[in-house]
Amino acid sequence: MENPDRAQDRAPDHAGDDAGEVGVSREGHVATVLLRRPPNNHLDLPSLVAIAEALEALDRDPDCRAVVLAAEGRHFCAGADLANRAPGAGVPRDERTGRTLYREAARLLRTRKPVVAAVHGAAIGAGLGLACTADFRVTCAEARFAANFARLGFHPGFGLTALLPRLVGAQRAALLFYTGRRIGGEEAAAIGLADRLVPQAEVRAAAAALAHEIAGSAPLAVQGVRETLRRGLADEYERATEREFEQQAWQRQTEDYREGVRAMAERREPVFKGG
Template identity: 40%
Template sequence: MSEAEPQPVLFSREGEHLAIITLNRPESRNPLDQDTQDALIAAIHRLDTEPGIRVAILTGAGTAFSSGGNVRRMSAAASGPAERTPAQSRQYYRHGIQRIPLAIERCEVPIIAAVNGPAMGAGCDLACMCDLRIAAESARFAESFVKLGITPGDGGAWLLPRVVGFAKASEMALTGDPLSAAEALACGLVSRVVPDAELMDAARAIAARIAANPPQAVRMTRRLLREAWNNRLETVLEFSAAMQAVAHTTADHKEAMAALREKRKPVFRGE
């Protein structure tokens, strides 16, 4: 990326506790190319390392959330995936886009996907990597890999069934057909649909509700929810007991109980 080119991902802070991550290649509908992958992973890492961040919003610049893979580069005769050996392609995915779901999984800060337009292929999967999703009325979603004669290389076959259920995920992945925002709401892919002009305000409102809670309890609850995706009940109960033991010792827990007794608004400091 030359110095004249815009940053592929923007990172900004709003107020004390909110971070906004914006995919910033609107002219090409925010593809998840190598530069964007690197910048997005760096932004996700900042969520855990910058003091005070309690919640983040991920969105796209322009009229698209993300078009997914860069189809132009994919079809380039000299450098496209078809020219790589299978071993090279395996490493390309492992050290490329597959880093994103792992980075989001490890992040402790909840991430809200504000889907402002089409979320196609890997763009749809990126939305599924987030903790919750709200959509503008113009948003569309497609697990469209099959249309290009390929499969989800970014973890979509693991992510999508956990969000919409196996049958709906199968329909989406095997047909590759897009869903409207209303259809995405009906199957649970998103939790809310709002007019385009209201999307970021709606995302900020949800973020504020999350940020108002004790931040350590929010982080531990997010971790429990993530672990519960993959483990048996007995394992999750054991993990829950350990997390709860830690939560009981926090100053924010004591503040919450005191505020409840005193009938006042609590002040949480993340301690």
């Protein structure tokens, strides 16, 4: 998707881009960036690029002070789009431009406006990574969060080795990484992975309310303190993804990875052999 505001820097009030897999709308000083790949909103390289371009365009919009990141369908994001990739394939890459999923994801950490993620349904794997790039997460008891990479037979990715410990602490992050366990919204809120817990039907409205509350503060002050709090995070994220990519590259060639993918497709417990 091309930059939605290439011709003009201001997103229209109460309006949206109805074309493509990522839509942008704005109400007052709050914009909503909406991922539209229902029902599961699996993330691929073009949709991630579109999210990054939307956030960067909103950075240039002086009337936008905060952003809600949301999704249509049953889930916020149930992970990376593996449907059209061979079992040994690496991180999604555009061979024409050299763009990779992880390189584009780093753009999300370099934007200036605060982001509130509205997480309903599943935030799994890359979907958890996408949620963790936001400043805050609003969720519900029915949501499910998982860094399930080890259950698929390979190293965590999407910069989660940098982001998740900042949110829940190193010990809890290690437990989530090693086990690949899914946790619900209540536990996510209890450990600091989510900031607000509301009824499922109210997730997006509550995220918008928080974004409007943030937008009521002085925008330059908010952006300044955000930059202070997140200083060095984008660089740390890029270093983490380099390590993640290196580990994933060889682990995706193993029989354990192939078994993890088969087990997921067959909805059964994987049987790993360490090779």
